[in-house]
Amino acid sequence: MTTSTAATLANVVASPPSGRAKAVVFDHHEYAASVILRGHTVPWDNATAYAAFFSQAQGLLGPDIALLDLKRLYDHLTAGNTGLETAMAARSRTGYALRTLLADNDTNKAVLEFATVFAQTARQPVVLRIPSPMEWLIATHRFGGADNLGELVADDAENASMYVSDWLRAFAALPVAGLLLDNRAPDEGLGRVPVALEAYSPIANVTRNYRWTLGQLDDEQVRLQADTAVGGYIPPEFWLDPDVELPSADFYLAEIPRSARPEDVLLRLDALK
Structure with missing residues (x-):
């Protein structure tokens, strides 16, 4: 199923x-939770309430x-x-752990309803x-009893991207403009396996079919597939x-x-203008 959106991230x-x-793409979750919710719990269990909270922050x-x-x-x-x-x-x-997570019916239903x-x-x-396939693989690898993240290689990331690409098909009917794979080093200090955006061809095929812009957040910059534009991170000190x-x-x-x-x-915000 091929879909189109009024705008893509590249547009x-x-x-x-x-x-x-x-x-500017804002990740205002922590700030908005503090300023708007003032200590109350983020309403993850109520998609309508979350949408209202998010919309207020966007405004x-x-x-x-x-x-x-x-x-x-x-x-x-x-x-x-x-x-x-x-x-x-x-x-x-x-x-196996990542594939099981992405195939869980109850979780998938809740995620799709929320995203819709x-x-x-x-x-x-x-x-x-979402996490890049390699970062998602690393985060779930411990469930299989494996402590040695050094055994993971780039080929494992490509295999993981097949599970992710199959999972992404559930979002085909939604008006999505882009998909960003978060490949930045996690705060927990877990191991790293460098993987370029080009390694995730199964995901690229899906996003191309749905006309979504595919990008990856690396430690130093944001890259968009087949686009010369390079994104930068505004430092928190700004x-x-x-x-x-x-x-x-x-x-x-x-x-x-x-x-x-x-x-x-x-x-x-005025300085950003």
């Missing part, structure tokens, strides 16, 4: 709907994209799910963010210190820290 980068000179910041981080949703849905963890640990074969509400209520083009300058880039991804003050954020 947005080329011509930001916000009117900014350069498009404050005026981004060019609505970014849905499915890793955060997965972390919430799978926390304490001992049945799923047992199923993931049933085989030690590399990739989000996509249908978003006022900006929707971009999904929101805290007016003397911090923007890096050189064609577009930006900005994670606003929880500690940022709303009045300072508004001033720095």
Whole structure:
């Protein structure tokens, strides 16, 4: 099934709907949870309530994209799910745990319902963010009893991308503008296996068929497949210190820290114009 969207991430980068000179993708989760929810729990179990919370944050910041981080949703849905963890640990074969996670019917149903509400209520083009296949493989590898991440190689990532590409087909009917694979080093300090975006051809085939822009978040930059535009990360200090300058880039991804003050954020938003 081939779908099309009114805009792709590549289109947005080329011509930001916000009117900014350069498009900005905001990850405002931590900041919005602090400023809007004020200590209350993020409503992951109520997609409509989450969409309202997200929309309020978007209204404050005026981004060019609505970014849905499915890793955060997965972390919430799978926390304490001992049945799923047992199923993931049933085989030690590399990739078995990830394949089991992505094939879990209950989790898939909850994720698709959540993403559907989000996509249908978003006022900006929707971009999904997931771990890169290698990072997702590393994160689930321990369930099979494997402690040695050094045994993983780039070929394992390509195999993992086949599981991810099959899983992505569930989102075919949604108005998605792009998919970002998060390949950055995790905070937990888990092992790294360098894998280029080009290794994930099964995912590239799916996104090309659905006319989504495919990109990857590496430690230093954001790359879009078949596009010369290179994205840069706005440093957290930018929101805290007016003397911090923007890096050189064609577009930006900005994670606003929880500690940022709303009045300072508004001033720095003006600097982005």
